[in-house]
Amino acid sequence: xxxxxxxxxxxxVQITLLGPEGRVEKHLCQxxxxxxxxxxxxxxxxxxxxxxxxKGVFNYAPEEEQKDDQTAxxxxxxxxxxxxxxxxxxxxxxxxxxxxxxxxCSVCYATFRRQLEPILRRIHGSSTHSGKIPHRTGGTLETKxxxxxxxxxxxxxxxxxxxxxxxxxxxxxxxxxxxxxxQEGGVQHGAE
Amino acid sequence: MxxxxxxxxxxxxxxxxxxxxxxxxxxxxxxLARNFRQIPFPNRADISQLGEVQAxxxxxxxxxxxGLGCGFDRVDMERLTPLQKEVLIEKNLISRNFLRQPxxxxxxxxxxxxxxLMVNEEDHLRIQCMAPGLDLEKTFAVASQIDDWFxxxxxxxxxxxxxxxxxxxxxxxxxxxxxxxxxxxxxxxxRNISSIVNISPQLGLAVRPYFGDDKESIGCLYQIANQxxxxxxxxxxxxxxxxxxxxxxAHEREARKALSVYMKDSLEDDVWRxxxxxxxxxxxxxxxxxxxxxxxxxxxxxxxxxxxxxxxFPQILIGSRRSYLQNLAANENLxxxxxxxxxxxxxxxxxxxxxxxxG
Ligand SMILES: [Zn+2]
Ligand SMILES: [Zn+2]
Numbered sequence: 001x002x003x004x005x006x007x008x009x010x011x012x013v014q015i016t017l018l019g020p021e022g023r024v025e026k027h028l029c030q031x032x033x034x035x036x037x038x039x040x041x042x043x044x045x046x047x048x049x050x051x052x053x054x055k056g057v058f059n060y061a062p063e064e065e066q067k068d069d070q071t072a073x074x075x076x077x078x079x080x081x082x083x084x085x086x087x088x089x090x091x092x093x094x095x096x097x098x099x100x101x102x103x104x105c106s107v108c109y110a111t112f113r114r115q116l117e118p119i120l121r122r123i124h125g126s127s128t129h130s131g132k133i134p135h136r137t138g139g140t141l142e143t144k145x146x147x148x149x150x151x152x153x154x155x156x157x158x159x160x161x162x163x164x165x166x167x168x169x170x171x172x173x174x175x176x177x178x179x180x181x182x183q184e185g186g187v188q189h190g191a192e
Numbered sequence: 193m194x195x196x197x198x199x200x201x202x203x204x205x206x207x208x209x210x211x212x213x214x215x216x217x218x219x220x221x222x223x224l225a226r227n228f229r230q231i232p233f234p235n236r237a238d239i240s241q242l243g244e245v246q247a248x249x250x251x252x253x254x255x256x257x258x259g260l261g262c263g264f265d266r267v268d269m270e271r272l273t274p275l276q277k278e279v280l281i282e283k284n285l286i287s288r289n290f291l292r293q294p295x296x297x298x299x300x301x302x303x304x305x306x307x308x309l310m311v312n313e314e315d316h317l318r319i320q321c322m323a324p325g326l327d328l329e330k331t332f333a334v335a336s337q338i339d340d341w342f343x344x345x346x347x348x349x350x351x352x353x354x355x356x357x358x359x360x361x362x363x364x365x366x367x368x369x370x371x372x373x374x375x376x377x378x379x380x381x382x383r384n385i386s387s388i389v390n391i392s393p394q395l396g397l398a399v400r401p402y403f404g405d406d407k408e409s410i411g412c413l414y415q416i417a418n419q420x421x422x423x424x425x426x427x428x429x430x431x432x433x434x435x436x437x438x439x440x441x442a443h444e445r446e447a448r449k450a451l452s453v454y455m456k457d458s459l460e461d462d463v464w465r466x467x468x469x470x471x472x473x474x475x476x477x478x479x480x481x482x483x484x485x486x487x488x489x490x491x492x493x494x495x496x497x498x499x500x501x502x503x504x505f506p507q508i509l510i511g512s513r514r515s516y517l518q519n520l521a522a523n524e525n526l527x528x529x530x531x532x533x534x535x536x537x538x539x540x541x542x543x544x545x546x547x548x549x550x551g
Binding site for chain 2: 012013025030033089100102104107116123124125129130131136137140141
């Protein structure tokens, strides 16, 4: 099979791209495949352990900030202010995290959310979960997810002129939306 | 099952020869990382908090056993000798990370040894499920079922944006690490393995030798796993890994076919020599055993050797490991020569035992 991109060389790998448009499969030659580095995994140094990789990731953020206050400071640069952020639940500081690469507890993630997001994007190429949701602690996410699924089904039903099913979907969406409003603690001022 | 059987058995259900694509894929493994809300992760928890985690998991266990229809053995790290722990690592039932500190580190291992729950590893709960051959979906379904059971009564650390919260940000989101062990003698012999290793990061996958290091793999065994855990659903991550594995399997089979056509004579000679040594040698190092075993398995898969069954492969793979042999001999202080002699003895016995019925 020939390469999908250049059409000249023999394809040696099949790449599955996972993007916002869904899955795209491509057969590529070695040369063209190299162009896809960075799409899924931004860093492409060859034999790098996860730990090396993390070190690179964590060192990255503070260095950038140091550039901002580059003013004549000969001694070791002052730690950025967010180093002093401390998790109220486990007592871990953001500085500790930069040292160890390990998070202290579930509350740390909320505490350091702003600092962690760019790091997560560098590690995973994304900072938004789109997988499984637990029932008990998933919060409103599961309900929102169900509503989205029902909306899609409602749309489909309308297209197929199955109005009975569409109405059923509409009613269930309404019920879920009310449930969602309660979950989010928004007081309903005489809905409708 | 008693701890002793867990340590001395050389047949592992997850390393059978029955599964899908088992001529290339040895086994599939799913690992889910989960933590409980509020309680600090194991690296920051104090002893009483670690104990609390252990008690919570333990109290859910009878229900889990009932739900799965399978009993679990409780393996307490504080009560194992260093050698016993090493055997469990060789069998993939616990991780090396698990040995850092023993307090309240407990593994619950299913009777069929396909499920291992590690309590207070890097995360509060690590759910690990394994199956022979390429079988990611069903293995994930079991792991997810176990996860559902714990989640039905315990508050799991989860964030709407970031997903399942884990001790290391590299596991965040789905907390899912799916991996597959592949036997790739064809791609190694035809020197195609490096292109697979090099291309894998671009697919969000990591490929590394199962034995040996990045410079030198031993026995042509490789492990491939998803690198990313956040931003994709479990189905997408598994699908991505599965399609890559299927691609590799197809390439491996082609390479084997090419070898058996273009290098028929030297391949046959190589395979029979390897078999001859394993069958009769009196002293075998671990490295030599794994190298020869790979050739013998290739010979069995290509029907060059008919007198032993493929079952000898997993049995020798486990039964020739250093700690396994030391534990079997009940002697931690064996010299290398003594271990090599025991290993050769063991290999001969397995090959005898796996003789194919004459037909
Ligand atoms: Zn090309
Ligand atoms: Zn914390």
